[in-house]
Amino acid sequence: MSFTLKVNGRAHTVDVPEDTPLLYVLRDELGLNGAKYGCGVGQCGACTVLSNGTSLRSCVVPAARLGGRELTTLEGLRAPDGAPHPLQKAFLAEQAGQCAYCIPGMLMAAAALLREKPRPSEAEIRTALDANLCRCGSHNRIVRAIQRAAAELAK
Amino acid sequence: MSTPVDRRTVLKGSLVLAFSLMGPHALGAAPRPGGLPRSLRAHPRLDAWLEISADGVVTLKTGKVELGQGVLTALGQICADELDVDFSRLTLVSGDTVRSPDEGTTAGSMSMPESGTAVRHAAAEARALLLEMAGQHLGVKASRLRVKDGLITAPGGRSVTYWSLMGGKSLNREATGTVSPKPPGERRYIGRPVPRVDLPAKVMGEPVFVQDFRSDTLVHGRVVRAPSPGASLVEVDTARVEGLPGVLKVVRDGDFLAVIATREWLAIKAAASLAETARWREQEALPVDVHAWLLEQPTQDTVIEDTPRPTDEASARTVEARYRRPYQMHGAIGPSCAVAEWDGDVLTVHSHSQSIFDTTEAIARMLRLPTDKVHGRHLQGSGCYGHNGADDAAADAALLAHALPGRAVRVQWSREDEHACEPYGSAMVMKVRAGVSDRGDVLDWDYELWSMPHGTRPGGNPGNLLAGRSRASPFRMPVPRNGGPPSYAADRNAIPLYAFPGRKVTTHFVPRMPLRVSSMRALGAYGNVFAIESFMDELAHAAGADPVDFRLRQLQDARARAVILKAAERFGWSPAPRPPGRGRGIGFARYKNLASYCAVCVEVSVDPKTRAVRVLRAVLAADAGEVVNPDGLVNQLEGGLIQSLSWSLKEAVRYDARRVLSRDWSTYPILTFSEVPPVDVALIDRPGEPFLGAGEAAQGPTAAALANAVFDATGVRVRDLPLTPERLAASGKQG
Ligand code: FES
Numbered sequence: 001m002s003f004t005l006k007v008n009g010r011a012h013t014v015d016v017p018e019d020t021p022l023l024y025v026l027r028d029e030l031g032l033n034g035a036k037y038g039c040g041v042g043q044c045g046a047c048t049v050l051s052n053g054t055s056l057r058s059c060v061v062p063a064a065r066l067g068g069r070e071l072t073t074l075e076g077l078r079a080p081d082g083a084p085h086p087l088q089k090a091f092l093a094e095q096a097g098q099c100a101y102c103i104p105g106m107l108m109a110a111a112a113l114l115r116e117k118p119r120p121s122e123a124e125i126r127t128a129l130d131a132n133l134c135r136c137g138s139h140n141r142i143v144r145a146i147q148r149a150a151a152e153l154a155k
Numbered sequence: 156m157s158t159p160v161d162r163r164t165v166l167k168g169s170l171v172l173a174f175s176l177m178g179p180h181a182l183g184a185a186p187r188p189g190g191l192p193r194s195l196r197a198h199p200r201l202d203a204w205l206e207i208s209a210d211g212v213v214t215l216k217t218g219k220v221e222l223g224q225g226v227l228t229a230l231g232q233i234c235a236d237e238l239d240v241d242f243s244r245l246t247l248v249s250g251d252t253v254r255s256p257d258e259g260t261t262a263g264s265m266s267m268p269e270s271g272t273a274v275r276h277a278a279a280e281a282r283a284l285l286l287e288m289a290g291q292h293l294g295v296k297a298s299r300l301r302v303k304d305g306l307i308t309a310p311g312g313r314s315v316t317y318w319s320l321m322g323g324k325s326l327n328r329e330a331t332g333t334v335s336p337k338p339p340g341e342r343r344y345i346g347r348p349v350p351r352v353d354l355p356a357k358v359m360g361e362p363v364f365v366q367d368f369r370s371d372t373l374v375h376g377r378v379v380r381a382p383s384p385g386a387s388l389v390e391v392d393t394a395r396v397e398g399l400p401g402v403l404k405v406v407r408d409g410d411f412l413a414v415i416a417t418r419e420w421l422a423i424k425a426a427a428s429l430a431e432t433a434r435w436r437e438q439e440a441l442p443v444d445v446h447a448w449l450l451e452q453p454t455q456d457t458v459i460e461d462t463p464r465p466t467d468e469a470s471a472r473t474v475e476a477r478y479r480r481p482y483q484m485h486g487a488i489g490p491s492c493a494v495a496e497w498d499g500d501v502l503t504v505h506s507h508s509q510s511i512f513d514t515t516e517a518i519a520r521m522l523r524l525p526t527d528k529v530h531g532r533h534l535q536g537s538g539c540y541g542h543n544g545a546d547d548a549a550a551d552a553a554l555l556a557h558a559l560p561g562r563a564v565r566v567q568w569s570r571e572d573e574h575a576c577e578p579y580g581s582a583m584v585m586k587v588r589a590g591v592s593d594r595g596d597v598l599d600w601d602y603e604l605w606s607m608p609h610g611t612r613p614g615g616n617p618g619n620l621l622a623g624r625s626r627a628s629p630f631r632m633p634v635p636r637n638g639g640p641p642s643y644a645a646d647r648n649a650i651p652l653y654a655f656p657g658r659k660v661t662t663h664f665v666p667r668m669p670l671r672v673s674s675m676r677a678l679g680a681y682g683n684v685f686a687i688e689s690f691m692d693e694l695a696h697a698a699g700a701d702p703v704d705f706r707l708r709q710l711q712d713a714r715a716r717a718v719i720l721k722a723a724e725r726f727g728w729s730p731a732p733r734p735p736g737r738g739r740g741i742g743f744a745r746y747k748n749l750a751s752y753c754a755v756c757v758e759v760s761v762d763p764k765t766r767a768v769r770v771l772r773a774v775l776a777a778d779a780g781e782v783v784n785p786d787g788l789v790n791q792l793e794g795g796l797i798q799s800l801s802w803s804l805k806e807a808v809r810y811d812a813r814r815v816l817s818r819d820w821s822t823y824p825i826l827t828f829s830e831v832p833p834v835d836v837a838l839i840d841r842p843g844e845p846f847l848g849a850g851e852a853a854q855g856p857t858a859a860a861l862a863n864a865v866f867d868a869t870g871v872r873v874r875d876l877p878l879t880p881e882r883l884a885a886s887g888k889q890g
């Protein structure tokens with residue numbers, strides 16, 4: 001089935017089976033790495049992207065249903081001139097991550113949170129990210145990075 | 156500094172430099188006592204470790220690999236300091252079976268002691284050699300030269316660079332063991348929180364993980380796993396799947412069943428169809444009570460410590476207890492993945508294996524290829540914390556690539572594959588009995604443990620690879636062995652560090668394994684330290700002593716005492732009464748009794764109704780010897796602590812007599828953001844002391860600190876991990 005997807009501000013025509021989850025379209029058809037495969041069943045958040053600014057688990061939603069949406073992956077988070085997003089800067093400043101396999105999903109979930117709630121409390125950050133799993137134990141650094149980015153964005 | 160993902164497999168020809176004028180004496184110092192560090196002794200040529208190119212790039216080659224622990228950054232710091240070059244000049248080549256020195260497995264908190272020490276000495280020797288060459292070039296004694304970022308300057312101002320001296324030539328000279336590394340005061344990078352070299356690309360979404368590997372010939376393989384351990388494939392209708400869209404090939408070889416397709420989603424769907432038509436013969440052979448099973452098995456018994464008490468004063472009392480840990484899983488967030496390509500001559504395997512050299516060899520043997528025709532390249536994966544599915548995924552990809560020449564076959568395990576098929580951390584039983592004095596101090600300590608293996612890594616043997624074992628003519632799994640001294644495996648940390656007058660420690664090793672088990676972060680130390688440190692808490696309580704004082708008065712090792720005191724002080728440990736439902740606990744160990752010292756204090760609250768344990772805060776103090784990168788060390792220790800809290804509060808692999816039931820994150824839950832406490836890590840730096848390695852140091856102490864805090868809060872002693880509300884309720888009833 002052929003359809004058009006808008007990803008990171010650009011329209012792409014793809015031809016894939018109707019049930020193909022967005023994750024596989026992003027990775028295999030568009031060559032993007034931001035969305036990671038973690039569980040494929042919506043439990044871990046590694047595949048998180050933005051759909052019209054809110055977070056979406058790309059592993060469980062067929063791409064064909066997302067035709068009208070503005071989709072954003074980690075690659076689309078940085079500024080048009082390539083400058084890192086304040087969240088990306090903050091994650092580096094806090095050295096938030098060990099293996100960092102979970103980090104792209106964390107960044108996208110955080111971007112969705114800050115869009116909805118620019119100055120979240122620590123508890124609100126933890127609740128918002130509760131279904132994004134990290135096995136390395138980088139949680140506290142991730143929370144600090146999000147607080148740092150929120151403060152930066154509020155300036 | 157960069158870590159190129161896309162490296163050419165072909166070695167560039169390098170000119171060879173003759174050092175005919177310089178014997179080992181040219182460097183002037185006495186040989187290092189004890190000889191060269193281990194990894195350097197195994198690979199004494201300096202060009203095995205270092206390349207210096209004409210354009211000012213320094214390539215550092217290591218056999219250890221990045222697992223998210225920051226090892227490449229730390230090794231770069233050591234190299235930059237000893238060689239006197241800017242950190243930014245470094246390029247890392249790691250875990251490449253053609254280009255890197257074989258340093259075995261990246262495990263056991265050994266990367267800094269092994270590779271770190273080797274890099275330090277190799278770089279120091281290279282620097283001395285370059286100074287010697289510069290001395291000849293400039294006509295000045297080497298001792299009068301100064302170096303800054305590769306620029307060597309003589310007293311009069313004349314200079315020459317490393318790059319002009321070395322460019323294009325190879326450091327084909329063996330390490331002599333006669334060059335001393337710099338004294339601590341002269342180091343620029345060591346001891347500083349240099350940012351991790353691998354993080355920027357990961358945060359910016361660049362292709363760094365093996366999962367992100369792409370090539371023009373990339374296709375996707377998917378293995379249909381046996382539904383239960385030991386199941387055999389009776390029949391399958393491959394023809395039906397061969398005709399599905401995108402399917403390139405169905406591979407059946409004995410119990411190994413897989414499909415290769417042009418797109419990953421098509422491979423997933425084809426594998427699901429294949430699974431539907433496959434009929435397996437399953438067994439109902441899993442012991443549902445694995446702890447009871449362990450105690451009934453024939454065991455290999457070893458008394459690993461037997462020191463009778465010098466005096467025979469009768470003990471006032473004898474106390475005993477039994478502890479248990481369940482099967483637990485590594486649970487990488489990104490399931491295992493590998494890419495392999497066979498060009499008809501050489502098979503290239505990209506894998507996130509911790510043991511790339513051994514696994515490459517096992518794969519060569521599995522496919523009956525000469526070892527030099529299989530090129531293993533480490534690419535990063537999701538954090539693994541031990542032997543998980545990485546090596547098996549590499550073997551899957553290799554087998555499929557060999558069946559479909561000219562294509563890079565990528566095998567991505569599913570979440571369910573990883574949960575159900577990775578080798579788990581072994582379940583264990585620990586029993587301890589102590590005779591104590593009037594005062595409650597230990598006179599006689601008698602400790603026994605029962606455990607299955609903690610090491611079934613490939614080790615060059617295809618019988619240790621799932622694919623190798625599944626083929627029509629299968630490779631037999633070798634009988635696993637326990638690891639011996641000084642590090643041990645099942646019995647790691649089973650010998651207490653306390654100065655008990657009488658001590659006996661016995662290992663009951665069970666080589667059988669109903670569910671596959673192997674190395675998981677800290678191996679047996681997780682269970683042993685949990686048992687020892689829980690029991691110490693029980694004894695302290697029985698003696699009416701403060702748990703911190705009780706430990707200190709039976710501990711002579713000064714560095715051990717220092718970390719306990721540091722943790723207690725940072726935590727604000729005090730005898731003041733705790734509010735109802737609140738408690739604090741401490742746990743301590745020196746990992747392997749020879750690596751980092753680590754003490755952990757935690758504060759918990761326990762809900763009186765639900766019995767749910769909430770960790771309010773945690774403090775960790777560690778002495779890892781000389782600290783190379785304090786921020787990296789803090790990150791790793793905190794991560795280990797949080798992971799151990801997750802294991803100890805929530806995790807046990809569920810299974811019935813036939814199948815593993817923990818097949819996703821809902822059936823094997825782990826700690827989440829709202830459950831993670833604030834963690835404060837204090838380091839005791841020991842400049843000039845050996846690197847001790849710390850990646851696994853927190854696992855045992857954290858589990859014990861948690862159980863001790865729960866006891867302090869509730870008066871309920873839980874001796875079975877994990878400390879779930881059901882366990883607390885059950886232990887409370889038994890009293
Ligand atoms: S991969 Fe989508 S939620 Fe886990």
Ligand code: FES
Pocket residue numbers: 097098099100101102103133134135136137138223488537538
């Ligand atoms: S940093 Fe490794 S899973 Fe989060």
